[in-house]
Amino acid sequence: xxxxxxxYMMPPMLYPQAIQIGRLLAYADAEFGVVxxxxxxxxxxxxxxxxxxxxxxxxxxxxxxxxxxGMAFSLARRFLPFYGxxxxxxxxxxxxAEGAVVAKLAEGTFRPDAxxxxxxxxxxxxxxxxxxxxxxxxWVAHFSDPWVDNPFRSGExxxxxxxxRLERAVVTAxxxxxxxxxxxxxxxxxxxxxxxxxKCDVLPHSFDLSLYPARPSKGDGLVIRHLGNFYGARTxxxxxxxxxxxADREPMVLEGVNVELFGRVxxxxxxxxxxxxxxxxxxxxxxxxxxxESLQLMADADLLxxxxxxxxxxxxxxxxxxxxxxxxxxxxxxxxPGTSATLLERLGGxxxxxxxxxxxxxxxxxxxxxxxADRVSGGIESWCPPEVRTExxxxxxxxxxxxILRQTVRGPLGR
Numbered sequence: 001x002x003x004x005x006x007x008y009m010m011p012p013m014l015y016p017q018a019i020q021i022g023r024l025l026a027y028a029d030a031e032f033g034v035v036x037x038x039x040x041x042x043x044x045x046x047x048x049x050x051x052x053x054x055x056x057x058x059x060x061x062x063x064x065x066x067x068x069x070g071m072a073f074s075l076a077r078r079f080l081p082f083y084g085x086x087x088x089x090x091x092x093x094x095x096x097a098e099g100a101v102v103a104k105l106a107e108g109t110f111r112p113d114a115x116x117x118x119x120x121x122x123x124x125x126x127x128x129x130x131x132x133x134x135x136x137x138x139w140v141a142h143f144s145d146p147w148v149d150n151p152f153r154s155g156e157x158x159x160x161x162x163x164x165r166l167e168r169a170v171v172t173a174x175x176x177x178x179x180x181x182x183x184x185x186x187x188x189x190x191x192x193x194x195x196x197x198x199k200c201d202v203l204p205h206s207f208d209l210s211l212y213p214a215r216p217s218k219g220d221g222l223v224i225r226h227l228g229n230f231y232g233a234r235t236x237x238x239x240x241x242x243x244x245x246x247a248d249r250e251p252m253v254l255e256g257v258n259v260e261l262f263g264r265v266x267x268x269x270x271x272x273x274x275x276x277x278x279x280x281x282x283x284x285x286x287x288x289x290x291x292x293e294s295l296q297l298m299a300d301a302d303l304l305x306x307x308x309x310x311x312x313x314x315x316x317x318x319x320x321x322x323x324x325x326x327x328x329x330x331x332x333x334x335x336x337p338g339t340s341a342t343l344l345e346r347l348g349g350x351x352x353x354x355x356x357x358x359x360x361x362x363x364x365x366x367x368x369x370x371x372x373a374d375r376v377s378g379g380i381e382s383w384c385p386p387e388v389r390t391e392x393x394x395x396x397x398x399x400x401x402x403x404i405l406r407q408t409v410r411g412p413l414g415r
Contacts, residue, residue: 002031002057003405004101004112004131006124008090010036010059011052016228016319017144019291020205021118022049025056027206027398030405033110035060035097035127037090057110060100064093081158087122087147087166094127101131113409114138114175122147122163125170132173138408141174142203144319149187151311152232164191171196176408178203178401181339183315201404205319206394207326212295215328221256222371226305227294228320229264233309236261238334238354240274240283242361247279253365259283262297298327302371306344307334310355314338322392330374330383332367334360347384 005025009018013036025032026049038061053059066089068076076083104110115137117128125141132139147167148160156163171177171192177200179185185200230236239259246253258281265285269275275283289297298304304324308314314336321340324331325347333344333351344351350367352359374383390396 001113001406001409002033002110004105004110004115004137005032005034006097006115006117006127006131007034008037008064008093008097008121008124009118010034011049013037013039014288014291016323017118017120020144020319022052023206023208023394024398024401026052027394028402029398030402031057033057033060033104033112035062035101035104037061037093038063058104060097060104062093062097062100064090065096067092081156082162085153085156085159086162087126088120090121090123091126094123094130097127098130101127102134105135112137114140114405116140116142116405118142118144119147120145122166125174126166129170129173138175139173140176140178140405140408141170142178143184143188144180146184146188146315148191149315151309154232168192175199176201176404178404180204181315181317183313183339184317187315201400203397203400203404204317204392205322206392206397207322208394209326211292212326212328213299215299221258222302222368223300224257224259224303224305224368225262225297225301226260226307227262227289227297228318229288230261230266230307231264234307235266235309236269236307237272237274238310238357238360239305239307239364240272240278241357242334242364243282244274244277245357245361246365247282250365253368254279254282257282257368260286260297262286262294263288295323295327298324298329301327301329303367304329304331305334306331306340308336308340308354310353311336311338314340316340317343325384325389325392328384330367330371332363334363343388346388349383 007021009015009021011018011022034056066073115128115131117124119125128139128141148164179188179200179202182202185202189197189200243259261283306318306321306324308316315338317339331344331349333340333349334354335341335351336353341351350363352363354360
């Protein structure tokens with residue numbers, strides 16, 4: 001079977017979404033034509049699947065040409081309620097990409113059996129909706145994040161009703177809808193008729209074991225790492241406060257510990273009271289690294305951190321958490337109750353609600369002591385049951401993905 005995939009983010013872009021979608025298509029045993037954006041400066045996400053384009057029937061890279069850039073874009077987003085918010089800044093790209101797809105299919109050399117669109121960005125789904133209407137093909141809409149219900153989409157009181165109508169149009173027209181967690185599915189679909197859940201599926205992210213280096217022998221120190229960017233309400237401050245508390249109350253726990261944050265941090269970090277009060281050299285900030293190097297850093301660490309914004313419940317399954325899982329290194333979460341916390345519990349890891357400083361201190365201390373106990377015992381057998389880890393292997397997720405696509409081609413499900 002042949003499928004047309006719509007994903008603005010694809011390798012060589014160095015985004016988690018690009019790498020996850022690239023992995024899914026690389027492992028799926030079917031013929032895909034792809035339309036995507038174009039990486040500025042060459043990107044950095046082809047250090048894992050360098051031959052991806054050779055596996056594709058074609059790869060149309062359509063450049064995104066924003067009307068505004070830099071400060072002008074930021075000001076427009078702040079003061080113009082619809083600019084870059086309906087559904088996002090890539091809507092003009094979707095219009096240009098549609099023209100490229102129509103021209104490509106007009107050549108007659110590739111006739112897709114179905115469409116599949118991947119959001120974020122949600123403009124991918126608007127392109128899928130337009131192509132569905134134009135060609136009448138079966139269509140699968142894959143949501144890595146929620147759309148209207150995304151708590152990180154702030155300042156959208158005016159544009160939200162428009163996005164709600166757009167989301168409903170997509171969910172209505174799609175023959176199948178995929179989410180990366182059952183929590184996301186439940187939150188998004190609660191707005192729609194119960195019967196529509198029959199066309200919904202959960203497909204998690206995956207990790208590729210072949211990309212990781214062998215786990216090295218550990219030195220005397222204990223390295224704790226977080227890899228990924230902080231933005232909005234997702235900050236390192238709950239971690240810094242917990243480290244400061246341990247440094248004050250139980251400094252022996254932090255003896256030999258080094259904490260490293262790879263990626264973008266809040267602009268005001270250097271002036272934050274917790275940062276300024278920490279023991280000198282305890283926490284270091286490092287730049288973002290290429291994907292393959294990030295996997296090396298995961299395998300080299302003694303403890304990996306996943307952090308999310310404070311909330312009553314988190315419906316996100318971060319792809320970084322699944323990458324962590326592939327490294328075999330212990331993981332601790334500073335995350336609200338929800339998807340990540342549930343997975344960490346299944347794995348045997350520690351987690352704490354970022355709104356509960358006492359919980360964060362206790363969980364961090366327990367995680368550090370568990371690492372030290374691993375060294376004494378000579379292994380980490382209590383961490384990460386193999387049957388849970390298997391759920392996130394790419395062969396399994398790709399097979400499930402293809403099964404969804406093939407069922408979609410065979411006929412629409414009840415709504």
